[in-house]
Amino acid sequence: MSRTPGEFRIVESLQKLGRDIGKEQLRYHRRRVLVSKEFTFDAAHHLHAYEGKCKNLHGHTYKAVFGISALPNEIGITVDFGTIKEIWKNEIEVYLDHRYLNETLPPMNTTAENTVVWLFEKMEAALGSETYRNVVLEGRTEFVRLYETPTSYAEVRREWMLDE
Numbered sequence: 001m002s003r004t005p006g007e008f009r010i011v012e013s014l015q016k017l018g019r020d021i022g023k024e025q026l027r028y029h030r031r032r033v034l035v036s037k038e039f040t041f042d043a044a045h046h047l048h049a050y051e052g053k054c055k056n057l058h059g060h061t062y063k064a065v066f067g068i069s070a071l072p073n074e075i076g077i078t079v080d081f082g083t084i085k086e087i088w089k090n091e092i093e094v095y096l097d098h099r100y101l102n103e104t105l106p107p108m109n110t111t112a113e114n115t116v117v118w119l120f121e122k123m124e125a126a127l128g129s130e131t132y133r134n135v136v137l138e139g140r141t142e143f144v145r146l147y148e149t150p151t152s153y154a155e156v157r158r159e160w161m162l163d164e
Contacts, residue, residue: 026075034069034142037084041093045101045110062096063147066123070139079136087126092119112154116146120156 015021044059066088070078101110108114120141126132127139140158147153 023074027072028076030071032069032071032138033078034067035079035081035084036065036067037081037088038063038065039085039088039093040064041097043096043099043101047111048109050109060148063150063153064119065143065145065147066119066141067143067145068123068127068136068139069142071137073137079139083132083135087123087132091126092122112146112148112152116144116154116156117161119146120144120161 017023017026040061040063042059042061044057046057047054066084068079068084072078095104101115105115105118108118123141123144127136127141132139143155143157145153145155
C-alpha cells in the first residue's frame with residue numbers, strides 16, 4: 001500500500017524485532033551524539049565579599065542543563081535519559097535540593113560560576129565511575145548550564161575545562 005508523506009493512517013501492526021527489523025539494524029550509526037537533560041532544584045545561599053543584595057541569605061529555583069555525549073550502544077542509545085536522571089538523583093541532587101549551598105558544597109563562594117564547575121565535575125566523575133562507565137560508552141560531559149533565574153545562567157564547556 002503506497003501512501004503520501006503526512007497522510008494520516010492508523011497503524012495496523014506494530015513493527016516486531018526479528019520479523020520486521022533485525023537486531024543488527026537497531027544501531028543506525030556509530031557517531032557520537034549529545035543528549036541533554038534538565039533538572040530543577042530549590043536552594044538557598046549567600047555570597048561572601050560581595051556588596052549587593054546577594055550578600056544576604058536568599059534562595060533560587062535553579063535549573064541545571066547537562067549535555068552528555070557518547071557512542072551508541074548495540075540498540076542505538078547513546079545515553080539513556082533514565083541514566084542521567086539516576087546520576088542526578090544519587091550523585092548530585094542530594095547536595096542541592098532544599099539545601100543551604102554554603103554548607104553542602106565544597107568551601108567556595110556559591111556563585112553560579114563556581115557551582116556550574118562543581119556540577120560538571122560531579123557529572124564527569126559519575127560517568128567515569130565503575131557504575132556507569134560500561135553503561136554509557138565513552139560518555140563525557142560536554143556542557144553544563146546553570147540558570148540562577150529564568151534569564152541568567154552560567155555555563156561551562158568541556159573544551160574550557162580541558163584547556164585550562
